[in-house]
Amino acid sequence: MKRGYLSDYFEGVAVKRLSAVEADVIRSNQHEFNGVEGLKNILGEPSGKVRFTAKFLYLTDQDDEPIAEDGFLTWYDARQRARIERGVMRWEYRLYFPTNLVSQCAAEGDLLVIAKKSDDTLLAVVAEKGTTIEHQILWLFGFSDLTHPGFSVKSELENEQDRISFAARVVLEQIGVEIEDEAPNYLDEMLLKFNGTFPKTTEFSVYARSTLPDLSGFEDPDNALLRWMEREEILFRTLEKHLLGNSLRELTQNHAEDTEAFIKLVQSTLQRRKSRAGSALENHMEQIFQDHKLCYSRTPVTEGKKKPDFILPSINDYHNLEFPASRLTMLGAKSTCKDRWRQILNEADRIPHKHLLTLEPSISENQTAEMQDENIQLVLPQGLHNTYTPKQQQWLMDVGGFLDWVKTLQY
Template identity: 75%
Template sequence: MKQGYLSQYFEGVALKHLSAVEADVNCSNQHEFNGVGALRDILGEPPDGKVRFSAKFLYLTDQDDEPIVEDGFLTWYDSRQKARLERNVMRWEYRLYFPTNLVSQCAAEGDLLVIAKRSDDTLIAIVAEKDTTIERQLMWLFGFSDLTHPGFSVKSELETEQDRIGFAAQVVLEQIGVEIEEEAPNFLDQMLDRFNGSFPKTIEFSAYARSSIQDLSSHDDPDTALIAWMEREEILFRTLEKHLLGEKLRNLTQSGIEDTEPFVKLVQSALQRRKSRAGSALENHLEQIFTDHGVTYTRTGVTERNLKPDFIFPLISNYHDMSFPQARLTMLASKSTCKDRWRQILNEASRIPDKHLLTLEPSISENQTTEMKDERVQLVLPRGLHATYTVAQQSWLMDVASFLELARLRQNP
């Protein structure tokens, strides 16, 4: 196992598209995956009898922010083992069974199935809806460009350069419930002293994260700077969060409280803080980049119907000045991840028909980017994420530097 690679979290992974028979939950209460012989590379040769692996099942689609999750098991065995032992019939027939559950009830023919083995001998079984962004992201994460044959495609080596965990991989791993373990303990005492042992405002924390990286400025390379700042803030936040939450949990435990409600509220508060902080951090770092490059803007200025786009260029006062040329106005929405939420920006600034959307989400599906084009939404991503998209998509994508050039040109024609 190597730190910073997929092998830190998985011993092996297998992918396939579900057939009609595999997705049909009406056949029986026990269901069998086909073409499973290749799974020996990650599940091993079944010993005498059946092996039952504890498993976490997830169903993911672009329409829902949270996956459907259910704990269960997968049963792995060789149905010909007894015949070999008793009658010397030299045949092998491997089978992988799973029970009906919430995830299998959602599955449909053509959906992507991922079986991943964790280091603790448990499995993650993920079903991703066909032709969605999350399907493409999972294939990209595990290094599969195509799945042409009906059986499983397997990888038991997850320490190549392709398997290095960068920012894009972290985004996908978090969507399947894998907690990134990287921390920055050397900064903990400094953060506790600076922020008085509590969580600071997001704008303060973003500024601190930027200051912790020496010799990095957005002047030369705004695309690289944005990713580096986001990565550093994420690591620093996890480090501080782990310490502060640990203290609160210990205090609750030591107080002898039997009611579970305070524990539930603490966890819910932590999850809500994580979600809101990521979006705010992205906007904070973008503000710094705009300032560094002399681009004027208004953050969350009010437009029609009291809507508040993330950024209006040059200024919100220009937007409301009907004598100001429409062609010189620009709107930028920023979303750390998109899913189907990108459509929310379509009516945020009626004077600006062509919208720009900056995201950090890797490998959005061609179906989604085609819809964005049709709705006159231009996707903007840091240059380092462009490689997660298809060649055809890359020719259309805009990077941060190009967006800055456009905003400056419209600001000072």
């Protein structure tokens, strides 16, 4: 098996859109899918009823966290007994699942994903129709045409499309698959440098960049930003795994019966991950501004205590009403958008046309159309543009293009 591909985590995946009848079926008590013959390519030929442990997720752009529930899926051939007892040569495969929170959310047109993981468990995902996360899942697994009523199935996940890129990592983590990349060669150095603790985000970003000395934020800002973010993520997870292991061992020894202490540790870990990713993007973009000798203010106060990520050339120019508004730029930075991109709309009243930097791949056309209607220009590294449709790519701006545009205003 090749390393660094989707096959590291999945043996196969099947997707389909839910019809009105199917949506009603999975919300009612009759939780069986017909027309699932294609699933035997990933679930195998059942002998009796085969029960798979499963994780169910319902995903939408409105919620940061998915609706999730553990359960099972049962795979069987409803005609197997008739073939054995009466020689009736018919096959009728079915997939059964119990009522749960996810099935109750499903609606006509939603995307259903059944993925067999490498540990022989199943991941069952329902993604709301027309959302970015639906678009991302289809891109991740390389599906496009879902016009036929049955499942579209892929059991080979080692093509170039299946390589786990930075963009793929982003989507995988949204469907609950944590990438296991680590950089153990740097662990001792990090423990010594940071005294066995988590450093400040700015300090960690500087360190991450130092491990990639051949990258230049001046010569190739698009590649540098993406590579710096990817390296920082891997280094952070390496350090986190070590420090979290120490914390868990200490809790186990000293607070074995205190479940609240374990819950707090998990919550603080998740919160640290989220806040660090956003800060890292700002840190690396700030370095690129410095490399290009651009003037900027980071997280300044505009109106009503609003704090955009960057105002260019400066917040003093912004508050100087004699300074032309046409020479002002606002850049928001969000590692992932979801519906949170709307937060930047009122962060700088003097700048009607705003820019938003993100690392989120394959945002839906519905979302990018809304951004355009709200006078927001999406900026993302060139290496992520191919996750978008050709129509979207005509509108997207890369980091280098954004820098060139700002220079026309400053120089």
